Amino acid sequence: MSGKSLFEKVWDDHVVVPETADTPAIFYIDLHIIHEVTTPQAFNMLRETGMPVRRTDLVLATMDHSTPTVPIENLEESLDAVSDPEPAAQIRAMVKNCADFGIELHGFGSGHRGIVHVIGPEIGATQPGKTIVCGDSHSSTHGAFGAMGFGIGATMVGHVLATQCLLIRKPKSMAVNITGKLQPGVGAKDVILALIGKIGVDGGTGHVIEYRGDTVSAMNMEERMTICNMTIEAGARAGMIAPDQTTIDYLRGREKVPKGADWDAAVERWLALASDPDATFDIEVDLDVSELEPQVTYGTNPAMVVPISKPVPNPGSNLSHKKSIEYMRVEADRPMLGTKVDVVFVGSCTNSRMTDLRNVAKILDGRKVADTVRMLIVPGSESVKKEAESEGLDKIFVAAGAEWREAGCSMCLGMNSDKLGKGQLCVSTSNRNFEGRQGPGGRTVLASPETAAASAVAGVIADPRDVI
Amino acid sequence: MEKITQLTSKTIVLAIDDVDTDQIVPARFLTTTEREGIGVSLFADWRFDKDGNEIADFPLNSPDAQGRQILVAGRNFGCGSSREHAPWALHDFGIRAVISSEIADIFRNNSLNNGLIPVVVDAATHRWLLDNPGAEVTVDVENCTITLPTGQTVSFPIEPFARHCIIEGIDQMGFLLQNLDNIKAFENSRAWNPSLNI
Known part of the structure; x- marks a missing residue:
């Protein structure tokens, strides 16, 4: 019999009732991260059925998706000035839902509000061996720690709030x-x-x-x-x-990790x-990856990607690819390098942490963002913002002509007012180049923070290897 | 939830691969705190022009499409975001089954929780359905089959417990609640404590 994989060890440790031919496994969740967009319907369900949140101590709550990235002094007075009514109502509903059900909310000014997948690790709530879910598909982020993180819909958010478990079959x-x-x-x-x-x-x-x-x-x-x-x-x-040791060194001393002898046992x-x-x-x-070049997307899903110096593939008779390239207004058989850029977005749960911001700052230091480009830099959390400012990165960004914003998902998905205009092309450090993802009619080119920064300076898609 | 054992409808065909949930419901419509009435935002950027007028050649806008319950979509339908608004919107529009050669995992689970039947068929059957828009198809949830107008019957996989819940019109939550004692026992037996309060 062969040994167990990391995934199998974590899976086996969370099976409450094993799966059968008729029923999936009842699977225990150690950490449930919630935000304002995918929970209102689940809280409504709890209210309608009179059920409490079973384990408020396993819920990490924050607000990130529809929050403004301009400063908010207080919710009552300044939110309406910077937010459309519906997102503002959703933000207020989150505050009320957390208060009503006894959940601690990492809200505005708490020091740890931010993108769900940034704050979990930074406070040490994300730990190896945990099962972590969130009503957000990028919950896979937490797997970097040897946790099993996955996204769920609002109905399943309700299941976890009420029972701390999900019904799933082993992948x-x-x-x-x-x-x-x-x-x-x-x-x-x-x-x-x-x-x-x-x-x-x-x-x-x-x-x-x-x-x-x-x-x-x-x-x-x-x-x-x-x-x-x-x-x-x-x-x-x-x-x-x-x-591994890198994981342990990252977690040591963070707020939510075990202490003393419990830490030693946890590390083992x-x-x-x-x-x-x-x-x-x-x-x-x-x-x-030893010969890997910087990568850029050319189409409307993340698999439509090319090395920066290589030509965009010809779609031939593939109608879906043809439609995609037409939407992007990209020419087949030519590289993306040199394509005119309107906006550069640095942020999102993919690339909004200190490593990313430092890499961007290295390129922007002493340079200027091209006059024709709007560059938006959005830190992943209040804590990342503070740390970046303590290193003076904000000064480098602003001196270069970039906008330095408050934490949130921002232009990754355009739920607040940070949106692309119709037809604008954005080099983005986010994760999805779907049609209209960053604003109706907007065109997204996914890239690394380094490629984004180099492109912001050049005003066209540029190879970061030429400026580092 | 409504009970579904079997449904027969002509199909609407959307022959595009990798349709993501951002297309099914664009993010700007996710600011609602309700689950009803989301059908108006279904495929909003493909169905309507910037002035809100219907785009005539989009398949869901065809006069023939109204009232049809089966959507045949390109490969890997429902990829991307976990937003349950996607199946809510399809259901609200009147769709009760989505047929493709592949359906993304999170969307598939969300659909099963909302009485929207994800039907994955082999490539040849998929091709035939894409090539024959408006074909009258029967989806039999009880027997896990679809029947084409040619008389051909093709089986499809569906998680047995989700199938049971759809046939009975019940939420999966009930089964979890019946197991609260097991959940409690599991929590008490663990070697370590995941609480954020320690």
Whole structure:
């Protein structure tokens, strides 16, 4: 009998009642992260049925998706001035729902409000071996810690609030072996975009991915989060990385991690989660990144990606690809390099952490954003904002002509007023280049923070290797 | 939830691959705190021009499409965001089954929780359905089959418990609530405590 994989160990540790031919497993959730957009209907259901939230101590609540990225002094007086009525109502509903059901809310000015997948790790609530869900598909981010994180819909949010459990069947497993030393100017975002390009937007459907190999081991936690974050863009349920010393060093001393002897016991438990040497997987994929170039998308899903110097593939008779390229107003058989840029967005749960902001600052330092470009830099959390300002990064951004904003999801999905105009082309560090994702008619090119910064300065899509 | 054991309808065909949930319901419509009435935002940017007028050649706008309950979509339907607004909007529009050769995981689960039947069929059957818009198809949830006008019957996979809930018109929550004692026992037996309050 073969050994267990990381995923299988975490799965087995959370089965309350095993699955049968007739029923899925009853599966326990250790951390439920909630935000204002995908919970109102679930709280309504609890009210209608008179049920409480079963474990308020396992819920981490914040507001990020529809929040303004301009400063809010207080909800009552200044929210309406900077927000449309519906998002403002949703934000107020979140405050009320958390108060009514006894859930601590990391709200405006709490120091830890921010994007759900940024604050979980930063306060140490995200830990190896946990099961973590959120009404947000990028919950896969938490897998960077050897947790099993996955997105759920509002009905299942209700199930977890009421019972702390979900009904699910065990997914299949996939190993992605990433090897090779990355060239300067090429990073985690380029790696995950290249992988999605290789296996497709449905390449992981039904599977939990484990990312392995020396490239992954050499990455810091924020880079690993970028990798796991975009797992869902390959259609996979979750993406995980085995906990190692890098993981432990990141978590040590954070607010929600165990203390004293409990910490030592936790570390021992966490380090034992790595896949056994003889663990097997349903699928294995290899990716050598030693020659990898910066990657940019050219179409309307994240698998439509090319190395920055290589031509956009000809769609031939593929009607979906043809429609996509027409929407993007991109020419086949020519590289994306040199394409005129209107907006550059640095932010989102993919790339809004200190590593990302430092990489952007290195390129912007002493340079100017092109006159024709609007550049928006949105930190992932209040805490990231504070840390960036303590390092003086904000001054570099503002001196270069970029806008430095309050934390939130912002222009990743355009639920607040940070939107692209019709036809505008945006080089974005976010995760989705779907049609109109950043604003109706907007055109998104996904790229790394380094490529985004280099493009902001050049006014056209530019190779960061030329400016570092 | 309404009980569904079987439904027969002509199809609407949307022959585009990788349709993401941002297209099914654009993010700007997610600011609602309700689940009803979302059908008006279904495929908003593909159905309506910037002035709110219907775009004539979009399949859901065809006069023939009104009242049809089965959507045949390109491969990998429902990828992307976890927003349950996507199945809510399709259901609100009147759709009760989506047929494709592949359906994204989160969308599939959300659909099963809302009486929208995700039907995954083999490539040849999918091709035939894409090529024959308006074909009258029967989706039999009890027997997990679809029947084409040619008389051909094709089976499709569906999670047995979700199928049971759809046939009975019940929410999956009931089964979880019946197991609260097991959940409590599990919590008490654990070697470590996930609480944020420690």
